[in-house]
Amino acid sequence: MIEIFQNIREIYDFTAPCGELLPYVEFFSESSADKCEQYFDQGHASVTMFESWTPTFYINLTGGYLIDVGDHRYTIKNEQDILILRNGLVRRHNRPEDRIFTVKFYPGGLEAVLGLNQVWMADRVISLDRILPRELLSRIKRASSFRERVAAMETFLLGSMQRTTADHYASMVRDAIGEYTASGMQLNTSEVAERLFITSKSINRYFNRVVGIAPKSYFSVLRARTALTAMVADRNNFRPWTYGYYDPAHFYKDVFKFTGRKISQVF
Structure with a gap:
């Protein structure tokens, strides 16, 4: 299955974080036994995800699996938990019995909550017990439900955030992304930078410091993801200039750059 082009979320349960974590955590999710039984054979054995620059925890509740990060394949063993940045192509190879608990952060969110800069995480698969207490990981695995796992993780993140001084750079990056999104990506x-009363040089420094790429590159990824998602959801009413594209050709070129696939190859 291919992210955006197909519904890779249909075998998972999702929930949003509590209000205090909303600026930093995009969602919590967990693979569902019932949904796997119903939908797994529709292509979920291999799931391809495109770059998003979002640090993501994968906490393994059952057996091992394979994951491709960039040009390398990693074998994730039973009980092994990982953190990846998703700064490039990621492909996870699943089995129907796999159960994964996931925490997906916004760009810079992990730094704001745990004080961990995401730049050094690029193109790496990091053992999560280097980041989180082993006792927390064990508690999450022992929990009897998705709701209990979310509650345990939220409690830990909220407690950690209270001990972490808010970072000016991360806050400015969040504000910049908000301005770009609010403008319709125009x-x-x-x-x-002008709307934030900073220079172009400063905004470039902030994004490279917090996210790991220049703002122009990140905005290009964000626009492509958002516009492509809208097109897949409603092709008849999709207008690329709504998302800042000059014309359809400009959009198609960006989609190919982002996904490696031509629109004509998918539809």
Whole structure:
């Protein structure tokens, strides 16, 4: 299955974080036994995900699996938990019995909550017990439900956030992403910087410091993801200029750059 083009979420349960974590955590999710039984044979044995620059925890509740990060394949063993940045192509190879608890952060969110800069995580698969207490990981695995696992993780993250001083750089990056999104993705980097009363040089420094890429590159990824998702959801009413594209050709070129696939190959 291919992210955005197909519904890779249909075998998972999802929930949003509590209000205090909303600026930093995109969602919690867990693979569902019932949904796997119903939908797994529709292509979920291999799931391809595109770059998003979102640090993500994968906590393994059952057996091992394979994951491709960039050009390398990793064998994730039974009981092994990992953190990846998703700065490039990721492909996870699943089995129907796999159960994974996932925490997906927004860019810079992990730094705001745990004080961990995501730049050094690029192209790596990091053992999660280097980041989180082993007792917390054990408690999450022993929990009897998705709700209990979410509660345990939220309690830990909230407690950690209270001990972490808010970072000016991460806050500015979140504000910049908010300005870009609120404008309908019509602004360029200089215009976003102007709205935040900073220079283009400063906004570039902030994004490279917090996210790991220049704002122009990140905005390009964000726009492609958002516009492609909208097109797949409603092709008849999709208009690429709504998302800052000059014309359909500009959009198609961006989709190919982002996914490696031509629209004509998918539809």
